[in-house]
Amino acid sequence: xxxxxxxxxxxxxxxxxxxxxxxxxxxxxxxxxxxxxxxxxxxxxxxxxxxxxxxxxxxxxxxxxxxxxxxxxxxxxxxxxxxxxxxxxxxxxxxxxxxxxxxxxxxxxxxxxxxxxxxxxxxxxxxxxxxxxxxxxxxxxxxxxxxxxxxxxxxxxxxxxxxxxxxxxxxxxxxxxxxxxxxxxxxxxxxxxxxxxxxxxxxxxxxxxxxxxxxxxxxxxxxxxxxxxxxxxxxxxxxxxxxxxxxxxxxxxxxxxxxxxxxxxxxxxxxxxxxxxxxxxxxxxxxxxxxxxxxxxxxxxxxxxxxxxxxxxxxxxx
Numbered sequence: 001x002x003x004x005x006x007x008x009x010x011x012x013x014x015x016x017x018x019x020x021x022x023x024x025x026x027x028x029x030x031x032x033x034x035x036x037x038x039x040x041x042x043x044x045x046x047x048x049x050x051x052x053x054x055x056x057x058x059x060x061x062x063x064x065x066x067x068x069x070x071x072x073x074x075x076x077x078x079x080x081x082x083x084x085x086x087x088x089x090x091x092x093x094x095x096x097x098x099x100x101x102x103x104x105x106x107x108x109x110x111x112x113x114x115x116x117x118x119x120x121x122x123x124x125x126x127x128x129x130x131x132x133x134x135x136x137x138x139x140x141x142x143x144x145x146x147x148x149x150x151x152x153x154x155x156x157x158x159x160x161x162x163x164x165x166x167x168x169x170x171x172x173x174x175x176x177x178x179x180x181x182x183x184x185x186x187x188x189x190x191x192x193x194x195x196x197x198x199x200x201x202x203x204x205x206x207x208x209x210x211x212x213x214x215x216x217x218x219x220x221x222x223x224x225x226x227x228x229x230x231x232x233x234x235x236x237x238x239x240x241x242x243x244x245x246x247x248x249x250x251x252x253x254x255x256x257x258x259x260x261x262x263x264x265x266x267x268x269x270x271x272x273x274x275x276x277x278x279x280x281x282x283x284x285x286x287x288x289x290x291x292x293x294x295x296x297x298x299x300x301x302x303x304x305x306x307x308x309x310x311x312x313x314x315x316x317x318x
Contacts, residue, residue, distance in 0.1 A: 246268050250267075
């Protein structure tokens with residue numbers, strides 16, 4: 001005779017498993033269900049979108065549109081009419097943090113139910129949630145410290161990292177679980193990692209360049225003290241190096257039909273557009289829209305590079 005507690009436990013177990021006994025949110029091949037995939041894609045898109053809205057805050061001078069955190073202004077959670085459009089833009093960016101956090105939690109909760117079969121996805125989803133939560137706290141310090149340029153740069157870099165990690169989740173959720181083996185020659189693998197390093201340097205110098213430029217988020221913000229004109233040139237050097245390395249990756253991958261060839265081409269396309277926008281903005285006096293597009297493309301370039309690196313290996317054949 002079953003007790004109420006055992007009945008409840010059995011019911012919970014039944015709701016979390018399929019008729020075949022495996023967790024409900026994973027199929028027989030170890031791939032997450034459609035619901036998990038949809039939530040993961042939404043999480044990725046939201047993390048790219050918040051980079052765009054964060055850029056809008058900075059580029060429109062709305063960084064202090066809400067002068068406090070977590071409320072907008074003392075005594076009001078939402079912007080008051082006196083704050084005008086700047087308050088609306090800043091509060092809109094903050095509001096997006098809510099859905100972003102909700103979907104990160106949703107992905108983690110559903111992945112937790114399949115953690116025994118897909119420990120890799122569970123770890124990635126936990127990292128995403130941790131970084132998203134930390135961004136909320138850092139965002140508060142950004143406001144409290146009146147848009148300190150260096151802290152704003154850290155805030156942006158972490159957003160880029162989150163985009164890369166969510167992209168990693170997307171890649172792994174379409175692949176079978178278990179051991180992985182190298183799918184490319186060792187020299188190609190080394191070249192891919194050198195390309196990744198060149199892109200990381202490009203992003204780092206780009207953040208410093210933006211921190212020294214005219215788009216501070218508010219006229220009263222103290223810049224980081226670097227020469228923006230000099231940094232713009234320094235920023236271009238690793239960028240062109242990354243382009244040359246990516247071209248080499250594409251030619252090699254296509255010639256030998258290597259696993260990362262499709263995403264190497266995608267990376268090259270995004271990088272070419274990114275460099276084109278960068279050259280345009282530098283020669284046009286840094287128009288805000290171009291700078292914002294450049295910021296978003298940086299996240300997509302980093303995500304594409306992440307996919308290329310993950311495609312260097314493949315699941316071991318059963």
